[in-house]
Amino acid sequence: MDFKHDPDTDFRPVDALSEDAAAEEAAALREGIRHHDYLYYVKASPEISDAVYDRLFERLQELEAAFPALRTEDSPTQRVGAEPVDELTRVQHSAPMLSLESVREAEDVSAFLRRLAKALDTQAPQLALEPKLDGLSVELVYEDGALTGGATRGDGESGDDITHNLRTLRALPLKLRDGGGLPTRLAVRAEVLMPRSGFTALNRERVERGEDTFANPRNAAAGLMRQLDPQQVAGRLLTLFCYEVLELRGRDAPDSHREMLGLLADWGLPTCPLNRAAQSLDDVRAYHDELAEQRDSLDYDIDGVVIKLDARGPRTELGTRARSPRWALAWKFPPREEVTQLEDIAVQVGRTGILTPIALLAPVDVGGVTVSRATLHNADEVARKDVRPGDRVRVVRAGDVIPEIAERVDTPDSGRAEQFSMPQECPVCGTGIVREGAYHRCPAGLACNAQLIGHITHYAERDALDIEGLGEETARLLVERGLVHDLADLYGLGADDIEALPGFAATSARKLVAAIEGVREPDLARFLYALGIRHVGRRVAGSIARACGSLEAAADADADRLERIPEIGPEIARSVAGFFAAEDNRRVLARMREAGVDVQPADTGERSEALAGKTFVFTGTLSGYTRDEAQAAVEARGARAASDVSSETDYLVVGADPGSKRERAEEAGVEILDEDGFEALLTGAGDGSG
Structure with a gap:
C-alpha cells in the first residue's frame, strides 16, 4: 500500500485487521506521513490537503492504540507523547556554537570581503548568503538517522537539553530520509522560530489568562522550548530552519556549504528557501536590500543577512576569534520605526524603588514585532519629549529589540490631554514618593x-x-x-x-x-x-x-x-x-x-595601596584564580578592576582562551600580562593584608 501518492483513506475497520496486516499498514502510513511532512516543511509544496493528511495521521493513531506493539519511538504520533521532565539538564555541544560578528555599514562588509580575498589569495571568493534568523538557536543530533538529542545554544559550549520539546515540532523529522547516504552521527545547528501568526494567537491567549505577553516571537519560541512539559509546546505554530553542520561522521562531507545545505534538505531537514549564492559586494548589497524590503511580509523574523565563505575547507585555516568565526559576518538591518497612538502612561516600580513611566501603545508592528508598550525612562524624559495620552508617536526598536518612543508626531488642529505627572504615592504599596534628581522613588x-x-x-x-x-x-x-x-x-x-x-x-x-x-x-x-x-x-x-x-x-x-x-x-x-x-x-x-542567617565578618586588615590608581581588565580563564578572586586580589592592593579595555586601562591579564579584549589592548598599547606575570606583579605589590 502506498500513502505517498494519491493516498486511499477508505480504511477497513481496525478490528478486522490481523496484527501482521496492521503492522504493514502502520509502516506504510509512517512512511507516507514522513513524506508529506517533507513536502510541506522542506519543499513547501504539499501534494495532499490538510484533511487527507489528518485522516492518515488519525488512522496511524488508531492502529497504534489497537496494537500497542506497533508504536515506535520515531513514529509521527509520538511527537506529543513524551512525559514532562523534572528540570532541564545541561549537555555539551558536539562543537562550539559560535556567535557572529555584526556590522551595520556596507564599508564594514567590503572590508570583510577584502580580508577573505587576501587570506584565500583570490579576487572573488564564492559566498553563501542567508537571512539572519531571529529565533532560538539550537543543536540537533541524529545517530544512524534517528533524532537522539537537541539543546539550546546556552553559552556556546553547552546548553539545556530540550529534546522532549523539539520532538513535538512537525517541521523536524524524527527520522532522516535516506537521501545521499545517511551519516552515523550528524549534529546540526538550527533556529527555532515562532511565526508571526502563531505569536499573535499565543499573546491573545496569555492576555485572556491574565499572563504577561511575550515581547516578541523570539522570546515566545525560547519560552516554549524551555517548558518542562512537552504538552505545553505541542501544537504550537513553531518551525525551524537548519543552517550549519557542527559534526558529521560516517560519510564524506561536500566541499561547499551550499552543497551541504542541499544534502540536509535531501535528508528531510528544513532549510531556508531565501538562501542564495554570491561572489561580490554588489551581490551581497542587492541581497541585503531585497531582504530588508521583504522582512515585513515574511511570517518569521529576520534582523539582517549572514555572509559566509562557501568553501568549507579553508574555514579551518581562517579559524575563529574568541566567540566568532573569521569566515562569516552578519550585516544587520537598521532599526525600524513606526507611528502609533500613545493610549496611556502607566508607572512601573523597579528593584531599587525607582518609578519608571511606561507608554501603553495602540499595538503597532515594528520590525515584525507587535509592540504595545515602551519605556519613557523618567519624568524629565516625558517632559522633554512632551508626550501625552492621545498623542501620535514614532516608535523605534533600539538595537532591533527594545521599543522606545523617538518623538511625538505633530497632529495639527487636535486637542491634547494634560501633561503627565508622576504619582505622589507608590502604585504598588501606597508609600509616599520621594524625588531624587531626575528620578522618583518609593522608599518602602x-x-x-x-x-x-x-x-x-x-x-x-x-x-x-x-x-x-x-x-x-x-x-x-x-x-x-x-x-x-x-x-x-x-x-x-x-x-x-x-x-x-x-x-x-x-x-x-x-x-x-x-x-x-x-x-x-x-x-x-x-x-x-x-x-x-x-x-x-x-x-x-x-x-x-x-x-x-x-x-x-x-x-x-x-x-x-x-x-x-x-x-x-x-x-x-x-x-x-x-x-x-x-x-x-x-x-x-x-x-x-x-532564621539562622549568619553573615561572616570580613578581614578588616589595612589594605595595601601598592597598585593604587591602576586599572586591570581580565580576559580568558586563569588556572590559579576565579575571576572574582583575581579582581579581589587587585582591589586589595588599591587597584580597580574594570570590565572592558579603555584608554584608562593599565594592565590586561590574559588567561586561556582569551577574547577580543586582547586585540583591543594590543591596538591601544595596554601592557599585557600572562598569569605568571600577574602573579609576579601581585607578589611585588604585597598581599594586601597590611
Missing part, C-alpha cells in the same frame, strides 16, 4: 512587593549569593502566592511549598531548598551587594565590608562614617545609611538572623 524598600520581587531576584543572582533556580519568575510566584513577604521568608520555604508552584517537580523543588540552605553563612561583601542597596555594586560592597568588618557595624554606621571610607561619596553614604535606618529593613534583617 523590602516592604514594597514590586521591589521585593526585584530584591529576591537580585539576592539570588550569581554575583550576589548565587542561589541556583531562583530567578525572576520564581520570585514573582513566591511573592504573589504569599509564600515570601521579605527575604527572611526564603529560609522558611519547604520543598512542598515550592513543588506546588508551576514548573516545579519534586527534584527541582528539593534542589532550590538546598540552594537556599547553602547560603545561610554568606560572606559580608557578597551579602551587602545581595541586599540590593541603591548605588552599592560589588566594588562598593567590598569597600564597606573591609572598613566595617561586620554587618552590625555596617548597619550602625551613619553617613559621615561611611563617607570616610575610600571610594564612598556622599550620595552612596546617604543611600547605605538610609537603607539600614529604615525600620522595615532592620526588621527584615533581624528576622533573617532569627
Whole structure:
C-alpha cells in the first residue's frame, strides 16, 4: 500500500485487521506521513490537503492504540507523547556554537570581503548568503538517522537539553530520509522560530489568562522550548530552519556549504528557501536590500543577512576569534520605526524603588514585532519629549529589540490631554514618593512587593549569593502566592511549598531548598551587594565590608562614617545609611538572623595601596584564580578592576582562551600580562593584608 501518492483513506475497520496486516499498514502510513511532512516543511509544496493528511495521521493513531506493539519511538504520533521532565539538564555541544560578528555599514562588509580575498589569495571568493534568523538557536543530533538529542545554544559550549520539546515540532523529522547516504552521527545547528501568526494567537491567549505577553516571537519560541512539559509546546505554530553542520561522521562531507545545505534538505531537514549564492559586494548589497524590503511580509523574523565563505575547507585555516568565526559576518538591518497612538502612561516600580513611566501603545508592528508598550525612562524624559495620552508617536526598536518612543508626531488642529505627572504615592504599596534628581522613588524598600520581587531576584543572582533556580519568575510566584513577604521568608520555604508552584517537580523543588540552605553563612561583601542597596555594586560592597568588618557595624554606621571610607561619596553614604535606618529593613534583617542567617565578618586588615590608581581588565580563564578572586586580589592592593579595555586601562591579564579584549589592548598599547606575570606583579605589590 502506498500513502505517498494519491493516498486511499477508505480504511477497513481496525478490528478486522490481523496484527501482521496492521503492522504493514502502520509502516506504510509512517512512511507516507514522513513524506508529506517533507513536502510541506522542506519543499513547501504539499501534494495532499490538510484533511487527507489528518485522516492518515488519525488512522496511524488508531492502529497504534489497537496494537500497542506497533508504536515506535520515531513514529509521527509520538511527537506529543513524551512525559514532562523534572528540570532541564545541561549537555555539551558536539562543537562550539559560535556567535557572529555584526556590522551595520556596507564599508564594514567590503572590508570583510577584502580580508577573505587576501587570506584565500583570490579576487572573488564564492559566498553563501542567508537571512539572519531571529529565533532560538539550537543543536540537533541524529545517530544512524534517528533524532537522539537537541539543546539550546546556552553559552556556546553547552546548553539545556530540550529534546522532549523539539520532538513535538512537525517541521523536524524524527527520522532522516535516506537521501545521499545517511551519516552515523550528524549534529546540526538550527533556529527555532515562532511565526508571526502563531505569536499573535499565543499573546491573545496569555492576555485572556491574565499572563504577561511575550515581547516578541523570539522570546515566545525560547519560552516554549524551555517548558518542562512537552504538552505545553505541542501544537504550537513553531518551525525551524537548519543552517550549519557542527559534526558529521560516517560519510564524506561536500566541499561547499551550499552543497551541504542541499544534502540536509535531501535528508528531510528544513532549510531556508531565501538562501542564495554570491561572489561580490554588489551581490551581497542587492541581497541585503531585497531582504530588508521583504522582512515585513515574511511570517518569521529576520534582523539582517549572514555572509559566509562557501568553501568549507579553508574555514579551518581562517579559524575563529574568541566567540566568532573569521569566515562569516552578519550585516544587520537598521532599526525600524513606526507611528502609533500613545493610549496611556502607566508607572512601573523597579528593584531599587525607582518609578519608571511606561507608554501603553495602540499595538503597532515594528520590525515584525507587535509592540504595545515602551519605556519613557523618567519624568524629565516625558517632559522633554512632551508626550501625552492621545498623542501620535514614532516608535523605534533600539538595537532591533527594545521599543522606545523617538518623538511625538505633530497632529495639527487636535486637542491634547494634560501633561503627565508622576504619582505622589507608590502604585504598588501606597508609600509616599520621594524625588531624587531626575528620578522618583518609593522608599518602602523590602516592604514594597514590586521591589521585593526585584530584591529576591537580585539576592539570588550569581554575583550576589548565587542561589541556583531562583530567578525572576520564581520570585514573582513566591511573592504573589504569599509564600515570601521579605527575604527572611526564603529560609522558611519547604520543598512542598515550592513543588506546588508551576514548573516545579519534586527534584527541582528539593534542589532550590538546598540552594537556599547553602547560603545561610554568606560572606559580608557578597551579602551587602545581595541586599540590593541603591548605588552599592560589588566594588562598593567590598569597600564597606573591609572598613566595617561586620554587618552590625555596617548597619550602625551613619553617613559621615561611611563617607570616610575610600571610594564612598556622599550620595552612596546617604543611600547605605538610609537603607539600614529604615525600620522595615532592620526588621527584615533581624528576622533573617532569627532564621539562622549568619553573615561572616570580613578581614578588616589595612589594605595595601601598592597598585593604587591602576586599572586591570581580565580576559580568558586563569588556572590559579576565579575571576572574582583575581579582581579581589587587585582591589586589595588599591587597584580597580574594570570590565572592558579603555584608554584608562593599565594592565590586561590574559588567561586561556582569551577574547577580543586582547586585540583591543594590543591596538591601544595596554601592557599585557600572562598569569605568571600577574602573579609576579601581585607578589611585588604585597598581599594586601597590611
